[in-house]
Amino acid sequence: MGKKVKIGIIGCGTIGSVHADSYAKVENAELVALCDILPDRLAEKAKRHQVAKTYADYKKLLADPAIEAVSICTPNDVHAPIAIAAFKAGKHVMLEKPMTLNAGLGRKILAARDSAGKQLQMGMVWRQTPEAEVVKESIAAGRLGDIYHIHVKLIRRRGIPGLGGWFTTKAKSGGGGLIDIAVHFFDLAMWTSGLWNPTKVSAKTYSKFGSPMKDYHYISMWAGPPKYDGTFDVDDFACGFIRFGDKATMSFEVAWACNSEEESYVEFLGTKGGVKVGRGQTTILTEVDNRIADVKLSYPTEADRFTMEMRKFVDAVQGRGKVAATGEEGVVVMRLLDAIYKSGETNSEVTV
Numbered sequence: 280m281g282k283k284v285k286i287g288i289i290g291c292g293t294i295g296s297v298h299a300d301s302y303a304k305v306e307n308a309e310l311v312a313l314c315d316i317l318p319d320r321l322a323e324k325a326k327r328h329q330v331a332k333t334y335a336d337y338k339k340l341l342a343d344p345a346i347e348a349v350s351i352c353t354p355n356d357v358h359a360p361i362a363i364a365a366f367k368a369g370k371h372v373m374l375e376k377p378m379t380l381n382a383g384l385g386r387k388i389l390a391a392r393d394s395a396g397k398q399l400q401m402g403m404v405w406r407q408t409p410e411a412e413v414v415k416e417s418i419a420a421g422r423l424g425d426i427y428h429i430h431v432k433l434i435r436r437r438g439i440p441g442l443g444g445w446f447t448t449k450a451k452s453g454g455g456g457l458i459d460i461a462v463h464f465f466d467l468a469m470w471t472s473g474l475w476n477p478t479k480v481s482a483k484t485y486s487k488f489g490s491p492m493k494d495y496h497y498i499s500m501w502a503g504p505p506k507y508d509g510t511f512d513v514d515d516f517a518c519g520f521i522r523f524g525d526k527a528t529m530s531f532e533v534a535w536a537c538n539s540e541e542e543s544y545v546e547f548l549g550t551k552g553g554v555k556v557g558r559g560q561t562t563i564l565t566e567v568d569n570r571i572a573d574v575k576l577s578y579p580t581e582a583d584r585f586t587m588e589m590r591k592f593v594d595a596v597q598g599r600g601k602v603a604a605t606g607e608e609g610v611v612v613m614r615l616l617d618a619i620y621k622s623g624e625t626n627s628e629v630t631v
């Protein structure tokens with residue numbers, strides 16, 4: 280076994296633990312430090328993940344010369360300051376989604392990465408689903424023909440996370456369901472199809488279920504329980520239409536909460552075939568020998584998405600491969616989100 284990359288995780292909430300469990304399965308990674316501003320959580324997670332070093336202040340973790348790379352798993356508003364400080368301290372960065380609050384801050388992260396000459400991987404874990412890889416290969420091989428429309432549907436019936444906490448406070452999150460979950464499927468749509476040039480957006484965001492908070496009825500809550508004395512000032516539904524020049528279009532509906540059945544997929548419509556990528560869906564609707572045909576692609580199902588993501592990051596740090604999702608791609612997604620919010624606010628089509 281070769282030398283291990285020594286890792287620190289900043290932000291020990293729900294996804295911080297997923298990163299810790301995943302690094303434990305990556306042969307060339309060693310989790311050596313954790314950081315969180317909540318002392319009880321930090322102590323509990325250090326015990327759970329058997330990590331000796333703990334820091335209440337991320338700047339102290341970044342000053343530790345033994346640490347080569349960090350995972351940033353904090354609320355969205357501190358992604359940029361921590362990532363920039365990490366690069367200044369000479370660390371490689373695995374940055375959870377969304378990249379940050381807006382594209383301008385995203386570009387600052389890129390500039391810091393370039394000055395440091397270190398690796399930046401974005402946390403776009405949906406790319407690690409085997410069905411997405413299989414469909415990406417099919418599209419690249421021309422089996423779907425020209426992709427001219429993409430349909431993103433990501434509907435939770437009652438899925439607002441951390442009601443009243445940072446997720447639903449715009450100053451900390453940058454927005455609601457759009458920046459929290461649509462970010463995954465916009466990245467997936469552009470990565471799978473290769474359409475990385477969104478040009479125009481006409482969209483609308485709504486906020487219909489999260490406030491008043493006491494009237495929100497739900498079955499389970501990520502990052503709960505609700506903080507009824509907190510804030511809800513973000514979107515819980517968004518829809519819109521995106522142009523990729525005159526080559527292709529994308530329509531989307533995204534809900535943290537709405538009165539509709541739960542659904543989640545990215546559908547690609549091509550001249551030779553169409554396919555939906557979602558959990559376990561990879562049937563290409565096509566023609567074979569001039570007959571209408573459904574071609575079911577098989578793929579391995581055991582893959583652990585987060586472990587694959589962390590393994591690719593560690594491989595990139597050790598020079599064995601490329602990061603799984605780049606900062607440049609992260610900025611394209613942020614530009615798209617900025618345009619969607621602006622279009623909703625101005626009730627007009629805007630340039631991305």
Ligand SMILES: NC(=O)c1ccc[n+]([C@@H]2O[C@H](COP(=O)([O-])OP(=O)(O)OC[C@H]3O[C@@H](n4cnc5c(N)ncnc54)[C@H](O)[C@@H]3O)[C@@H](O)[C@H]2O)c1
Nearest residue numbers: 290291292293294295315316317352353354355375376377
């Ligand atoms: N890839 C995915 O599928 C996925 C899933 C969930 C969350 N996320 C992203 O991960 C991030 C964290 O989400 P979560 O659900 O784990 O949230 P969380 O609230 O459970 O955890 C965030 C943690 O960060 C800590 N924190 C806050 N400010 C800090 C600071 N300055 N320094 C150190 N620690 C700090 C908090 O105390 C908390 O423990 C968000 O950006 C979210 O969008 C990604």
